[in-house]
Amino acid sequence: MKSTPWWKEAVIYQIYPRSFCDSNGDGDGDLAGITSRLEYVQKLGVDAIWLSPFYTTPNKDGGYDVANPRDVDPRFGNLEDAKLLINHAHELNLRVIADIVPNHFSDQHAWFQAALKADRGSPERNRFHFYDAKPDGTPPNNWISLFGGPSWTQVEDGQYYLHLFDSSQPDLNWENSEVNVDFETTLRFWLDLGVDGFRIDVAHGLVKEDIQENHPDPAGLSEALRLDVEMETSKRNALLESVPYFDRQGVHEIYRTWRRLFDSYGNRDVMAVAEAWVHPPINATLYVRPDELHQVFNFDLLTAPFDGAYLFDVINRSIQLNAMVNALPTWALSNHDSPRVASRIGDSESRALALFVFALPGSAYVFAGQELGLPDGELRDSDRVDPSFIRTNGAIKGRDGARVPLPWSGSHPPFGFTTGKPWLPMSQSWKSLTVESEMDNSKSTLAMYRSALELRALHLTGTGDISWLESPLHGSMRSDLLIFKRGSITVVMNLSIKAQEIELQGVPLIISSGELTNLDGTTLMPALSCMWCLN
Secondary structure, eight states: OOOSSGGGGOEEEEEOGGGTOOSSSSSSOOHHHHHHTHHHHHHHTOSEEEEOOOEEOOOSSTTOSOSEEEEEOTTTOOHHHHHHHHHHHHHTTOEEEEEEOOSBOOTTSHHHHHHHHSOTTOTTGGGBOEEOOOTTSOOSSOOBOTTSSBSEEEOTTSOEEEOSSOTTSOBBOTTSHHHHHHHHHHHHHHHHHTOOEEEETTTTOSOOOOTTSOOSOHHHHHHHTOTTSOOOHHHHHHHHHTOSSSSOTHHHHHHHHHHHHHHTTGGGOOEEEEOOOOSSTHHHHGGGSTTSOSEEOOOHHHHOOSOHHHHHHHHHHHHHHHHTTTOOOEEESOOTTSOOHHHHHOHHHHHHHHHHHHTSSSEEEEETTGGGTOOOOOOOGGGOOOHHHHHTTTSSOOSGGGGSOOOOSSSSTTTTSOSSOOSSOOOGGGGGGSHHHHHTOTTSHHHHHHHHHHHHHHHTTTOOOOEEEESGGGTOOOOSEEEEEETTEEEEEEOSSSOEEEOOTTOOEEEESSOOEEETTEEEEOSSEEEEEEO
């Protein structure tokens, strides 16, 4: 039985539009291409799709540099294509979540172009963060862009504007009422077109304080905020706690206002999920208090090693913290900003962890291609377009590897994604990872995902909390075995590089990420695997 409201334990499938399916042969995925593949998404067993930005953009940062948030970029189609996509998704009982980018606009947005032409202190400049240089001509502070380099760019009259990301993405001033009104207009525009909710980009970054104060370690902070940079956890957390421009209290009043807007749409169950990279973890729960947003992303699994003690701590803490505000966690193993989970922890490990996570209470997010077991794409530096790669002169490779287009069919690139040249190259090594080849393979990652999501809906959704049977909670010294019970299902994950004997005692196995064998009534569970059993 599905829990209500719909989003509480939904499985949400993230689509990066440029990389999903190209309908016109120009090498870029588009909205019509997504619409043509929605039956595939429905048969996967998910409840909703989340669309990364498809708005008017010069595309300096993969569409997250928005020049007009209430229109479709021509490379993706037009507003009629958006309507057709939303309507067809609803016909298939799929909800649609749109990405919204409230921290910044593109420098090509009409507002910023007007600000460049306006004088110091003008209403046009007050929509952004324009500041005078210090007496020596240097920027107002030493903050570093998350994409590398300074977070300030100087304009012709000597003032600087703030951009926490690329210089083509000026940050908005959320203390300006015009900004608030404009985004409420944008939210209503897409809700009236039929979307069911929003993913809020950089939800923790809208309010800035102490802008003219320096940070003691700006370079370290820049690395701590990137998911693809390896860093000792304690150091990362200490740096995250020191962020002077993220997770300010003022963001919560913005989301209380938005929540009232969402609730005004009656019985539509509009939802919003916050991308809020904050520390300590309890701060994330503030975004999902009853009068604010509905979900907040749990980023811990995006960087977690395949280690029993570590995973237990992340999962248990997330469940307990969310329970404090009567909320359920979210679980994500990959997204468009992080390395694909199969590349990060390994193929067998990623299959096992996905099966384990699908049994947990809360919502699960699946990044398109994850269900195929796709690794990061193999790219030459000359192929890369990520601004973080460009701004650091290649020191940071960036996120392009996770954004390589999906392989649909055939034995050679571009594997049915396009009839033209894909915007990022696709590797011949993906021949066995196409949708077509995995659809016919009962042991494929795709087959496992489809079976797991069907079983999740049948046995687990709405069944409440988990009970740990084997974990560090019970003083166990074993970190290579995690077992919990939820509803009628017992979930076992073997994190060891060796097979382990498991006593099932007549309990029927219903799914496994690896090949199990029976030895004299004892089940031999393969290394790096997970299984579900009916109690």
